[in-house]
Amino acid sequence: MKYVLLFVETEQFEKQLAALPQDERARAYELAGKWFADHADKIRGGSKLQGRHTATTVRLDGDAEPLITDGPFVEGKEVVSGYCEIDVTDLDEALRMLRTWPGCPVVEIRPLEPGS
């Protein structure tokens, strides 16, 4: 069963990360990298995303010109900061993987449509 993990950063987490001394921040990234390596057999690709200031949202409304706005599609304190696709037996296995996730404080698990 395939799922996408959407990694979500909160404002607070971003600030805390930015406030860390450089070596500790490097250590935090290293831990996240190790987590991906530990679960490499279940991970089918994905990526870290650039910051929210780089996001552009397009709203398509029938015949009208697409509405293009700056920023993520929902303005809020939480923003998607990365994603990866995993292939595991069931939801519990995905949940089990995430119990050791050392990075951002929120992760959404979404099953993929079968056959996609």
Next chain:
Amino acid sequence: MAGLPSRGDPSARTGVISQLSAPGPSSDPRGQLAAVVREHASRVAAALVRMTGDFATAQDLVQDAIEKALCRWPADGIPDRPDAWLYTVARNRGRDVIRRTANYRAKLADVDLTPSEPDDRLRLIFTCCHPALPQPAQVALTLRVVCGLTTAQIARAFLVPQATVEQRISRAKRKITNARIPYRIPDPDELGYRLTEVLAVIYLLYNEGYLATGEQADSRALADDAEWIAALLHTLMPTEPEVAGLLALIRLHRARADARFTPDGGLVLLADQDRGRWDQAAIADATRLLVRAAKRRQPGPYQLQAAILACHAEAATWQETDWEQIVVLYDMLLCLAPSPVTRLHRAIALRYAVSPQAALEEVDDLAETLDRYYLFHATRAELLRAVGRADHARVADQRSLELTSNPAERAVLGRRLQQPA
């Protein structure tokens, strides 16, 4: 209720006929029918999940069979083997579903209804109470799947429209299928928090039934269902101390149920209850259960709450209550599960263990967090009266009355306000 067959041990309740002939809390025919359905629905559900390999389909089949039973049994009588009857109806309905899979004949031949693996029913419970489902859906699914309630019965018990319950259940089943929530018992390292989820559902069911007033018969029946699931879970997981703790908690409450209400439905406070009407045999049983659980030395919120109740239940009079012990138990409970409501209850014990003044200071500390809670003001009123501030007490009683809609509780507060200051 002393002398009745124990309702606690599901394994002891195999003889349906003897069970039905016993006078008991469910001596009305509707209650009897519900009890028989509850006894067998989860076994049939577990067998059907095994057969179809699909949780959601199995639940629909069982539900159809139960609806049919509720129509037919009152007229035809309850069959000797209710589980076999339910299973046959469900299986026949399910033939079309199963036919789509190539080896359905082999599967049909494989399925043996009795005895159902105890593991199967545990799996059902853990799937219904999966943390990926919202709690209202966990509650509705558990009642439907584990206790065999119809959606109409669930809706009546929770005073919500039937369509709401149907929607909760169908969304939950869709999520179970689409997000692939597994049908399995959690691994040992997950068991702790998964069990917490299950116990929370049972506790919520119990509270819903416990707090229901006289006219809400459907809601009060939830207390029965909650005790039944707790007992089932205890049979399936006999070494889990918190499961035993919750079962003891429920039984200690129920042992005093008769004394909680006057014949006309009025609420009687613990201090004023006729302790002669408490079921001493049930209290002794529940206390033994609790002591056995405590020997595992893994205290938890349910064991501690049950221990507090046991302190009350063992006291011959309100005055003889071991308040010092109760304060200590509340302290332990607050360590494990901090909560302003628990602090409020601790303050009540503090009044008798130390002084009303000490309790009042503790209660005043909670003013901000509990301002919307009627029991906060009712407690404060009593303490104010105890330290001689009657005028302030009346104001607090008035505030409390404004905040509760439960008729039995309103009656108690109303009486208090009518007393001369």
